[in-house]
Amino acid sequence: GIQVEQSPPDLILQEGANSTLRCNFSDSVNNLQWFHQNPWGQLINLFYIPSGTKQNGRLSATTVATERYSLLYISSSQTTDSGVYFCAVNSGGYQKVTFGTGTKLQVIP
Amino acid sequence: DTAVSQTPKYLVTQMGNDKSIKCEQNLGHDTMYWYKQDSKKFLKIMFSYNNKELIINETVPNRFSPKSPDKAHLNLHINSLELGDSAVYFCASSRASGRSEQFFGPGTRLTVL
Numbered sequence: 001g002i003q004v005e006q007s008p009p010d011l012i013l014q015e016g017a018n019s020t021l022r023c024n025f026s027d028s029v030n031n032l033q034w035f036h037q038n039p040w041g042q043l044i045n046l047f048y049i050p051s052g053t054k055q056n057g058r059l060s061a062t063t064v065a066t067e068r069y070s071l072l073y074i075s076s077s078q079t080t081d082s083g084v085y086f087c088a089v090n091s092g093g094y095q096k097v098t099f100g101t102g103t104k105l106q107v108i109p
Numbered sequence: 110d111t112a113v114s115q116t117p118k119y120l121v122t123q124m125g126n127d128k129s130i131k132c133e134q135n136l137g138h139d140t141m142y143w144y145k146q147d148s149k150k151f152l153k154i155m156f157s158y159n160n161k162e163l164i165i166n167e168t169v170p171n172r173f174s175p176k177s178p179d180k181a182h183l184n185l186h187i188n189s190l191e192l193g194d195s196a197v198y199f200c201a202s203s204r205a206s207g208r209s210e211q212f213f214g215p216g217t218r219l220t221v222l
Contacts (some may be wrong), residue, residue: 030208031208037150041218042215042216043199045211045212048209048210088211096165096167097142097154098154099144101151102151
């Protein structure tokens with residue numbers, strides 16, 4: 001099956017710093033989502049981005065499907081950005097979604 | 110209004126017991142899913158239902174049995190609970206197939222003692 005790797009696995013940022021999270025996948029995908037799992041365990045939809053670039057406030061994402069990767073940019077990070085960020089892809093298999101390994105982000109004041 | 114809801118939020122039980130987790134979505138979606146998140150935070154799909162029909166069963170033990178009474182509900186029944194079943198279980202839904210955006214419930218933390 002498809003492999004989905006995220007990097008870095010762990011990241012500590014000073015509040016106000018910027019960061020880039022990466023999601024690499026081993027096969028072509030039909031869609032890709034980014035999620036934020038907050039410290040309370042809730043999975044929050046960030047982007048649905050099979051290709052191209054989207055922006056939402058301080059967050060933006062870019063997927064280059066032909067090169068099999070997606071990037072999530074966080075600018076001016078805040079402590080509320082802490083948590084685990086997942087990408088998830090659907091790759092041909094009907095309805096099957098594969099999650100990445102996650103990036104654990106800690107933003108310190 | 111909660112889009113995808115699960116009950117209970119926490120479930121603590123003894124080994125060998127049978128338990129159920131309920132999931133409901135009010136988004137009008139056709140497809141619902143169950144995921145398991147282990148202690149290392151890895152999320153893996155267990156089941157997928159499309160219009161009450163089982164589509165995906167990802168090598169989950171027979172002790173796990175999903176039931177979809179209608180397309181807005183997907184319940185998970187677990188027989189003879191084992192210590193290794195301890196995890197957070199998430200329900201999700203999407204408009205159609207895995208090709209559209211998925212929305213997740215709040216999760217049910219199951220602890221088997």
